[in-house]
Amino acid sequence: MSGVVPYLIRAYCDWIEDSGLTPHVLVNCEKNGTLVPEGLAKEGKIVLNISSSATVGRAITNDSISFKARFNGKSQQVIVPCDAVLTIYAQENGEGMFFDKPEAPSQEAKKPNLTILD
Numbered sequence: 001m002s003g004v005v006p007y008l009i010r011a012y013c014d015w016i017e018d019s020g021l022t023p024h025v026l027v028n029c030e031k032n033g034t035l036v037p038e039g040l041a042k043e044g045k046i047v048l049n050i051s052s053s054a055t056v057g058r059a060i061t062n063d064s065i066s067f068k069a070r071f072n073g074k075s076q077q078v079i080v081p082c083d084a085v086l087t088i089y090a091q092e093n094g095e096g097m098f099f100d101k102p103e104a105p106s107q108e109a110k111k112p113n114l115t116i117l118d
Contacts (some may be wrong), residue, residue, distance in 0.1 A: 003058055003083075004060075005082050005083065005085065006060065006061065006063070006082045007061045008088075009025070009060055009065065009082060009085060010060045012088045012096060013050060013088065015096070016088075016089075017051060017052060019090070021091065021093065021095075022051045022053070022054075022090060022092060023049070023050050023051055023086050023090065023091075024047050024048065024050065024088070024090075024091050025047070025050055025062045025065070025086075025087065026045060026046075026047050026087045027046050027084050027086065028044065028052035028084045028086055029045060029046055029084070030083055031083060031084035032081070033079065033081045034079065034081060034084050035077060035078060035079040035080075035115065036048070036078055037071040037072075037076050037078070040097075045086070048078065048089075048110040049069075049071075050065060054069055055067035055068065055078075056069070063081065063082060064079055064080055064081045065078075066079045066080070085099060086098065086099060098109045
């Protein structure tokens with residue numbers, strides 16, 4: 001079963017644009033498979049405008065967000081794995097959603113907590 005995050009990204013993106021606002025995503029650039037313009041990330045993160053008017057060929061699949069956009073006057077390909085998206089929000093009012101990344105449970109957490117009853 002695939003995760004819910006790609007579906008939420010698509011839904012929020014549509015909702016934000018249908019509301020006449022501009023969808024932005026905050027991306028963790030350190031995730032494998034992330035392709036963003038060099039030199040624009042700060043502290044390993046970048047904010048990208050993913051509106052249909054700012055991108056060309058935007059595709060939000062179950063694996064990634066991909067599109068072409070202009071950065072410093074130069075068209076560049078962008079690929080963001082869905083698990084690298086930290087939040088999606090409307091630039092104008094901040095409405096959106098954070099995506100918590102659950103950590104893998106430790107072996108300690110998997111042990112049952114049983115009590116003997118008399």
